[in-house]
């Protein structure tokens with residue numbers, strides 16, 4: 456009866472769970488208003504990432520490429536950055552923030568992106584765009600280390616480091632959400648509004664669920680402003696919900712501007728949402744109102760209806776972003792389920808010392824495996840070899856064929872979830888998220904029961 460943390464033994468990656476760092480930097484960039492990122496690399500480093508975002512959100516996001524070709528890979532491609540910045544500013548008069556996002560190729564050839572930004576600031580921007588506010592922000596995201604999770608973390612830190620500036624205290628709470636969905640932002644803002652807390656949400660991506668307006672505007676973008684980013688240095692506190700997606704920026708604000716900071720927990724499930732609200736209370740002094748106690752009660756009632764009868768003892772595999780996977784595992788444990796296999800798609804050395812993983816190692820009373828640097832082949836082979844017997848899989852849509860081919864029901868959660876409608880609209884955080892997740896898991900198991908005619912009588916007694 457142990458919880459065992461191990462590295463995937465097989466060399467190479469087959470059907471990866473994660474993609475590369477620049478993708479995460481691009482996700483952070485689209486959260487900022489009046490911002491278009493330039494990815495300094497081949498066109499595919501943008502094209503496939505834009506497609507990935509569009510598949511998930513069913514919306515269109517603007518990102519640009521410096522379009523490096525063979526000659527640039529040999530002789531250096533900084534001239535492509537200069538041209539890209541000029542063309543972008545000409546074509547988009549409203550753009551103010553232009554992150555220059557590096558990739559594997561341009562980091563390997565050693566292009567000096569910080570140097571070219573200095574050159575553009577002293578040259579092009581003064582000569583041709585002197586009447587415009589333009590910020591060029593270097594984001595170093597070589598794809599041969601880390602993953603899109605690391606890239607997101609690095610990008611959030613880069614934006615905060617560039618913009619945060621000490622000024623007059625603004626009385627706001629910085630809320631760094633991590634890589635979430637618009638539905639999560641709505642749920643988090645609701646909790647803060649009930650507590651009457653004024654906040655700066657990084658990044659404010661509720662607007663990714665964008666309307667089609669009469670003027671036919673069809674592009675989605677986040678609504679975090681330059682002023683929001685600047686004001687993070689003047690907040691009363693920072694809460695970063697995810698350790699690996701925004702934790703670096705929170706630590707920077709604490710070290711540089713003495714902003715009291717709390718990192719985690721990811722507010723998935725009742726216990727972690729309770730802790731989140733207590734943390735908000737601690738940093739702001741605002742009480743938790745009766746309305747949220749009532750919401751909590753409704754959630755507990757919904758979970759009680761499902762836990763013992765239907766969810767207890769169900770064996771689950773979970774893969775995806777580390778904070779999400781750990782948060783889901785903690786929630787499953789609270790629902791009396793048994794998360795038996797957790798798969799994290801990179802080998803971040805911090806995982807082994809993560810207090811939440813340490814707590815699982817100390818407290819789990821059945822066999823649980825946590826596999827680092829894992830891929831979807833690892834999940835599939837463990838199912839096929841009968842190393843693990845599963846009732847349910849929780850993960851993003853890239854693992855759908857593991858579920859389909861092996862006849863294990865699956866709840867789509869995380870990013871991307873392109874094979875189910877509208878999931879970006881549903882929160883997994885807060886009390887609302889706890890209800891949605893538990894009911895989604897239960898309904899998925901009920902449907903599976905119908906097809907497999909397995910213990911369907913239980914439903915008839917309900």
Ligand code: SF4
Nearest residue numbers: 475477500558559598
């Ligand atoms: S691995 Fe390198 S070449 Fe491929 S998309 Fe990522 S940054 Fe671009």
